[in-house]
Amino acid sequence: MYKDKVIELIQKVQVNSHNLEINNNSRFVEDLGFSSLNSIMLITLIGQTFDISIDDHLESLIEIQTVGDTVSYIHKIKLVGA
Amino acid sequence: MRPNIIIDGHCHLASSHCIPFEFFRGVASNTARQITHQGITSNVDSITKMLIAQHSDHMADGLVSQMDEAGIAKSILLAPDFTFVFKTETSIAEIAAQHLEVRKRHPDKFYIFQGVDPRWGKEGYDFFEKTVGEYGFEGLKLYPPCGYSPSDKALYPLYEICRDKGLPVLLHTGPTTPTLSFEFANPYLIDTAAKDFPDINFILAHGGINFVEEAKLLCKYRPNVYLDISPFPVVMSSEGWESHLESLFKQQINHKIIFGTDWPVYSKKKRDQTPNGKSFL
Numbered sequence: 001m002y003k004d005k006v007i008e009l010i011q012k013v014q015v016n017s018h019n020l021e022i023n024n025n026s027r028f029v030e031d032l033g034f035s036s037l038n039s040i041m042l043i044t045l046i047g048q049t050f051d052i053s054i055d056d057h058l059e060s061l062i063e064i065q066t067v068g069d070t071v072s073y074i075h076k077i078k079l080v081g082a
Numbered sequence: 083m084r085p086n087i088i089i090d091g092h093c094h095l096a097s098s099h100c101i102p103f104e105f106f107r108g109v110a111s112n113t114a115r116q117i118t119h120q121g122i123t124s125n126v127d128s129i130t131k132m133l134i135a136q137h138s139d140h141m142a143d144g145l146v147s148q149m150d151e152a153g154i155a156k157s158i159l160l161a162p163d164f165t166f167v168f169k170t171e172t173s174i175a176e177i178a179a180q181h182l183e184v185r186k187r188h189p190d191k192f193y194i195f196q197g198v199d200p201r202w203g204k205e206g207y208d209f210f211e212k213t214v215g216e217y218g219f220e221g222l223k224l225y226p227p228c229g230y231s232p233s234d235k236a237l238y239p240l241y242e243i244c245r246d247k248g249l250p251v252l253l254h255t256g257p258t259t260p261t262l263s264f265e266f267a268n269p270y271l272i273d274t275a276a277k278d279f280p281d282i283n284f285i286l287a288h289g290g291i292n293f294v295e296e297a298k299l300l301c302k303y304r305p306n307v308y309l310d311i312s313p314f315p316v317v318m319s320s321e322g323w324e325s326h327l328e329s330l331f332k333q334q335i336n337h338k339i340i341f342g343t344d345w346p347v348y349s350k351k352k353r354d355q356t357p358n359g360k361s362f363l
Binding site: 041055 | 116117122123124128129131132135136138315316346347
């Protein structure tokens with residue numbers, strides 16, 4: 001369920017990604033054309049949408065490079081209730 | 083004709099050690115305003131933290147990886163001197179030393195242009211002489227929005243070093259972080275110095291996207307003035323960057339146009355530069 005929402009957020013911050021197939025292997029920079037600003041916007045939205053503290057998870061979120069890893073990270077956080 | 087090797091003429095070390103907090107904070111204030119208007123609630127503090135976190139490639143391993151993937155053989159690393167106007171934890175000497183270490187770690191990958199604020203006086207002169215002598219750096223980087231004209235006579239001793247050693251001078255043009263003044267951002271301000279030092283090649287950083295008309299005219303009529311096109315994907319053009327560059331390349335100044343990405347402001351990777359699928363490289 002997180003994956004569909006993450007894709008929706010990606011399409012919000014990078015409008016050009018609407019024309020692209022987005023799957024777990026999609027890389028933000030190489031495949032989806034993310035700039036550093038897009039990354040900041042997506043992390044902000046992930047924090048707000050999934051009620052995740054950006055301050056607590058910033059270092060990890062900055063390092064994530066694919067859609068699948070993002071979804072997995074959100075799953076992990078929600079499971080442990082962080 | 084495709085060149086034998088591709089050189090990125092404008093990039094930076096993506097290291098928070100080299101960029102002052104106030105610089106990041108200014109960029110963050112603009113970003114916060116922009117994304118708030120896109121319906122995303124954020125604040126300057128949070129964005130500043132994210133920007134700093136994105137600048138953790140202190141030894142350029144990530145940069146070299148991107149260069150390899152994009153087919154860029156070498157890059158010019160620019161080390162601007164913000165330390166005169168902003169409080170910094172890292173001195174300009176330490177920043178130069180960091181760049182030197184990066185070059186040792188990645189042999190044959192980087193040229194380095196060292197920044198010096200002319201208001202450091204003799205101290206700055208001696209420092210610059212050391213970087214181009216002992217360290218072997220290859221040029222001078224100026225950041226006039228820090229509060230000086232690139233034709234200020236206080237710079238002439240530095241220009242004399244460049245002239246004597248045959249080194250280029252690259253100067254920032256155009257608006258920048260809002261925590262600096264844009265008063266000295268106009269490329270025409272280089273003209274007096276360019277006329278006084280005809281043997282130095284002056285490069286208008288971002289001249290292909292900021293104050294483009296002025297930059298084009300300087301390149302056309304002043305033999306020793308060049309421009310770079312970094313970061314072309316974000317040019318303010320309703321037709322997009324491809325159309326903008328196509329027009330620029332028709333101005334008969336192609337021998338004056340230098341390719342540059344402005345990494346980490348914009349990625350070297352092909353897709354990142356080409357949201358519509360086209361590729362520059």
